[in-house]
Amino acid sequence: xxxxxxxxxxxxxxxxxxxxxxxxxxxxxIGDRLNIPFVRTTTSQVFAQLGLDPAEPMDFKxxxxxxxxxxxxxxxxxxxxxxxxxxDRTPIDMIAYTLGDIQGKTEVDFDLLSEYxxxxxxSTNRFFQNLAIIQPxxxxxxxxxxxxxxxxxxxxxxxxxxxLCGDRRLNADVFCNQREAIDLEARIHNILEYFSCTxx
Numbered sequence: 308x309x310x311x312x313x314x315x316x317x318x319x320x321x322x323x324x325x326x327x328x329x330x331x332x333x334x335x336x337i338g339d340r341l342n343i344p345f346v347r348t349t350t351s352q353v354f355a356q357l358g359l360d361p362a363e364p365m366d367f368k369x370x371x372x373x374x375x376x377x378x379x380x381x382x383x384x385x386x387x388x389x390x391x392x393x394x395d396r397t398p399i400d401m402i403a404y405t406l407g408d409i410q411g412k413t414e415v416d417f418d419l420l421s422e423y424x425x426x427x428x429x430s431t432n433r434f435f436q437n438l439a440i441i442q443p444x445x446x447x448x449x450x451x452x453x454x455x456x457x458x459x460x461x462x463x464x465x466x467x468x469x470x471l472c473g474d475r476r477l478n479a480d481v482f483c484n485q486r487e488a489i490d491l492e493a494r495i496h497n498i499l500e501y502f503s504c505t506x507x
Contacts, residue, residue, distance in 0.1 A: 316341055316502060318436025319390055321397035321479075325464035325473070327456065328450070329491070330442045332396040336495055341409075346388045348396035349380045367395050370408050371423055374401050379428060385434045397435055398427035399477075403467035409461070429475040439498045440468055440483040 320337070322330040322406050331347070338345035353376050354361045365373070378401055385394065408413055415470075443461050472481045482501040488494050 309313075310421070312494045316343060316391045316393075319385075319434060320393045320437040320439065320443050320502070321431070321435040322393070322395050322398075322439050322496075323397045325403075325443060325461040325470050326439040327445075328443050328465075328496070329445050330395040331443050331497075333441060333491065333494055334393050336491065338393045339370045340495065341391075341393070343390040344388055346384055346394040348377075348384060348394060349375050350381075350396060353377045353380050358489070365408065367409065367413055367420075369418060370405055376422065377401060378427065381435070382430060394435075395436060398430040399438065399468055399471050400464075401469060402471055403464050406467055406469045407464050414449050419492070425476075434478075435479050437502055438472060438477075438479045438481045439501075440465075440472060440481065441467045441494070442484055442486045443484050444489040494495065 322334050324330060333430070335345050351361065354373065357373060357376065359365065359369070359373060369494055378398060381396060381398070381401075385392075405423065443458070443465055447458065447461075461482075469483065471477070472483070480502070482498060484494055484497055488497055
């Protein structure tokens with residue numbers, strides 16, 4: 308399957324979804340295809356700078372502390388980038404990971420949580436006009452420093468992302484890639500076709 312560029316992306320494109328779904332690989336490939344910058348976020352670096360392991364459980368206050376730092380770092384990168392660009396992480400993902408750590412007995416300051424969620428929606432609307440949800444399906448491969456390699460947890464985050472992308476606070480145009488499309492070229496084609504950037 309070959310793709311030919313016929314137009315420019317209308318605004319920035321963010322790939323969102325759980326970890327280990329191939330977002331970074333896809334973002335690089337789409338950036339090359341459209342000749343737009345791929346903007347890499349620094350989630351793992353932020354964890355390392357804070358001396359924390361993303362694969363380890365953490366309490367709510369610690370999670371929110373980390374997530375605010377992750378969003379700070381990402382916003383700096385996005386703000387300094389030329390538009391249009393593509394990124395492998397969005398504030399929608401950050402909300403999902405924050406919510407994903409909350410269980411029945413988790414002690415949560417709901418006001419702080421609501422404030423953070425609102426901040427993430429504002430940031431998403433500021434930096435992204437287009438979002439593509441990348442669902443699980445590709446084989447899981449362990450990499451040191453990455454989040455937990457747990458299929459159920461990945462599914463949990465995926466469902467949270469899908470739900471968040473239906474929230475009325477979100478202004479971006481959203482495309483959800485089908486689970487069955489796990490081939491890289493098929494995934495790229497689906498996304499670019501949806502955003503009217505390609506033709507056979």
